[in-house]
Amino acid sequence: GAGVSQSPSNKVTEKGKDVELRCDPISGHTALYWYRxxxxxxxxxxxxxxxxxxxxxxxxxSDRFSAERTGGSVSTLTIQRTQQxxxxxxLCASTRYRDxxxxxxxxxxxxxxxx
Amino acid sequence: xxxxxxxxxxxxYEGQEVNITCSHNNIATNDYITWYQQFPSQGPRFIxxxxxxxxxxxxxxxxxxxxxxxxxxxxPRVSLSDTAVYYCLVVGGYxxxxxxxxxxxxVIP
Numbered sequence: 001g002a003g004v005s006q007s008p009s010n011k012v013t014e015k016g017k018d019v020e021l022r023c024d025p026i027s028g029h030t031a032l033y034w035y036r037x038x039x040x041x042x043x044x045x046x047x048x049x050x051x052x053x054x055x056x057x058x059x060x061x062s063d064r065f066s067a068e069r070t071g072g073s074v075s076t077l078t079i080q081r082t083q084q085x086x087x088x089x090x091l092c093a094s095t096r097y098r099d100x101x102x103x104x105x106x107x108x109x110x111x112x113x114x115x
Numbered sequence: 116x117x118x119x120x121x122x123x124x125x126x127x128y129e130g131q132e133v134n135i136t137c138s139h140n141n142i143a144t145n146d147y148i149t150w151y152q153q154f155p156s157q158g159p160r161f162i163x164x165x166x167x168x169x170x171x172x173x174x175x176x177x178x179x180x181x182x183x184x185x186x187x188x189x190x191p192r193v194s195l196s197d198t199a200v201y202y203c204l205v206v207g208g209y210x211x212x213x214x215x216x217x218x219x220x221x222v223i224p
Contacts, residue, residue, distance in 0.1 A: 033212060043214040056211050091158045100145050100207040106158025
C-alpha cells in the first residue's frame with residue numbers, strides 16, 4: 001500500500017516478556033522515526049533512522065529498548081523484559097526530506113499493554 | 116529550551132474561525148514551520164508547512180510574520196470534526212523532529 005503500516009495493531013503482554021513492534025514505511029522515504037504516546041500525553045521521541053543508521057538514540061528510555069532498520073525500509077522496535085510503564089501507543093513516522101522541508105507520515109500505531 | 120510554545124487548549128464554537136498561535140523565538144534560518152493534527156487514537160497528520168509569509172491549502176492557512184518568531188494556524192469555519200490536538204513544529208534539513216505538547220482544540224456545538 002501507499003501508507004505506513006505497523007504491526008501488531010494491539011499487543012497485550014505479561015510483565016517481563018519481550019515484544020517486537022514492526023513498521024513498514026513508505027517506499028523511498030529515507031528517514032524513519034519511532035515515538036511513543038501515553039494516554040492524554042504528547043509524543044515522546046524514541047529514536048530515528050537515516051537509512052539504516054540511527055544518528056540519535058537519545059530518546060530510548062532504557063537499555064531494554066532497541067531498534068533496527070534493514071534495507072532502508074522495515075524497522076523493528078524491541079522491548080525486552082517489558083514493564084507496566086512501557087504501556088503506550090508506539091508510533092512510527094515515515095519521513096521525507098525535500099531540501100529543507102520535512103514531512104512525516106504516521107502509521108496507525110501499536111497499542112502496547114503490559115499486564 | 117523549548118523550540119515552540121503554544122496554548123495548551125482552546126475552545127471554539129462551530130462555524131467560527133480558529134487561530135492558534137505558536138511562538139518559536141529561536142527559529143533557525145534553515146527551519147520550516149510545520150503543523151500537524153492528531154485525532155484521538157490516530158497518529159498525527161501533516162496539515163501545512165511554510166517558511167515565511169502566508170501559505171494556504173484546502174485545510175488551513177499559515178501566517179508567518181517577517182521575523183518568523185511566531186506563526187498562526189488558521190482554521191476557517193471549524194466543525195465538530197476539527198476537534199483534535201494541533202502541534203506546531205520547527206525543523207529543517209536533517210534535524211531530529213520532536214513534538215511539543217500541542218494545543219487541544221475543542222469545538223463546541
